[in-house]
Amino acid sequence: MKKSAAQRLLRIGPGGLLLRAGLLWVIFALLIYPNLNMITSIFYQDGHFTAEIIGKLFSSERAIRSLVNSFILAISMVVTVNIVGILLVLFTEYLDIKGASFLKLGYLSTLIYGGIVLSTSYKFVYGSNGMVTNLLLRFVPDMNTQWFTGYGAVLFVMTFACTSNHIIFLTNAIRGIDYQTVEAAKNMGASSLKIFIRVVLPTLKPTLFAVTILTFITGLDAMSAPLVLGGPNFQTINPVIMTFAKSSYSQDIAALLAVILGIATVLLLAIMNKFEKNGNYISISKVKSKIQKQKISNPTLNIIVHALAYLLFLIYVVPIALVILYSFSNSQAIRSGSLNLNDLTMDNYFNIFTSAEAFRPFTISMIYSLSAAILVVILTLIASRIVHKDKSKVTMVYEYGMLIPWLLPGTLIALGLMTTYDSPQFIMFNHVLIGTSTIMLIAYIIIKIPFSLRMIKSSFASVDTSLEEAARSMGASPLYTMLKVILPVILPTLLSVMTLNFNSLLSEYDLTVLLYHPLMQPLGPVIKAASDESASINAQVMLFVYSVLLMLISSLALWLVYGKKLSFKNRKY
Known part of the structure; x- marks a missing residue:
């Protein structure tokens, strides 16, 4: 030895x-x-074990409320994100929807922006001076302009910000379905709804379970949306940790909250790993036939589904479109929440590229x-x-x-x-x-x-291991082999x-x-x-x-x- x-x-x-x-x-x-x-x-x-911080944590109403809010948000997101995410994949991969490729570009928009940028863009669309709020004021003059704050606003933004995993992973799962099983169910007289529930959905279970756990963890770890849109009445763990960490008196509470968040994350990942190991997800078909998009035979239902698909598309695309338009607008238009296409200008971009102070953060x-x-x-x-x-x-x-x-x-x-x-x-x-x-x-x-x-x-x-073996047999050093043989691959x-x-x-x-x-x-x-x-x-x-x-x-x-x-x-x- x-x-x-x-x-x-x-x-x-x-x-x-x-x-x-x-x-x-x-x-x-x-x-x-x-x-x-x-x-x-x-x-x-002070040289000995103490649990005083636990009592300090439970005496902080704000800290306890943030813990409760984080779990409320995480549980809510499991429901809403799964519903929206499954719908997006059905609209683009399973159902015969007109313009599905065009819709998918909008649904994938969260891949090019997220976090603090996404949260702030939604705030400027739906916030007190946003275009949507100004439009609603025309019909309801007495409405509360701060309507887009708190739990509902955070859940709305997090729902549409966290469907990327569904689009990426569920799409592959849908494409991996053996269409012969769908055809067999049709030949046995099963309805489209029954086929989806009894044939398609079970095939998606392992992927759905994985993205559900990831969604729950994302809800627990949420920072940007609660910070920007939560307001004083809905703050989750991470924003409170950030606030407490800036004070020497409450820094230990922030640390304990972070530890609790870490423990919850570890437990959830362990549960996910255990279910994945115990799961038995095997296709019995040796030769799979490619999934074909399903037509909606009921005309009324077809219209409703198409309308819902394009409504979701607008929810995803409107914030991006308005952010782009506002970037070419003058300060008056941004302050009033209105847009005039005749006033669009390149001055904002000129200023940022010519001002060292403005470009410095970038x-x-x-x-x-x-x-x-x-x-x-x-x-x-x-x-x-x-x-x-x-x-x-x-x-x-x-x-x-x-x-x-x-x-x-x-x-x-x-x-x-x-x-x-x-x-x-x-x-x-x-x-x-x-x-x-x-x-x-x-x-x-x-x-x-x-x-x-x-x-x-x-x-x-x-x-290919044979390439490395050939280089070694010719007397090449490990560093040379790494740089000249392995690295290019x-x-x-x-x-x-x-x-x-x-x-x-x-x-x-x-x-x-x-x-x-x-x-x-x-x-x-x-x-x-x-x-x-x-x-x-x-x-x-x-x-x-x-x-x-x-x-x-x-x-x-x-x-x-x-x-x-x-x-x-x-x-x-």
């Missing part, structure tokens, strides 16, 4: 050992130690996002190579350790870094991270490690992961608001500040321009990933 271990060390070499040691440091110093330290600091004070976000995207790909590429080549139990530590951020909400990660590295720590070479420009970059890298690791690790399965995946990470970090808010340097304010906090009622009109004008620029970059990223075939299609996960 000792001999084999020694041989393994010799085979790894000094460079390999150094890389492995570096990865262990990353896992412990950034992913494990900050969170353990935060949990310890909550329950272990530049900062670009630099942070690009830096994090590149660094996390390099880090996970090294880890994926080690895990792929060495199947020992020791290397499993790297894989499972680097998946930890998937189990934790962003606020918990941010608070862990804040409470741990606000003073010199030996594990961080006695450097203080709080108040520096690097702590947010570190957090960005942390939250993108799990996704990047899984995608890049799967790409190594596509590398997996480069499309690396570029895809880098692009998607860059895209998602541009308008990141949940971590950013807690960790950004005051002199280096990125887009997320700027957009949130512009959505406040007290924001200046110039800030609101810039918000629309920022939103359009972000949507353009997101669209370009999607085109690079899917249009240029740099996708994960046919990869094994």
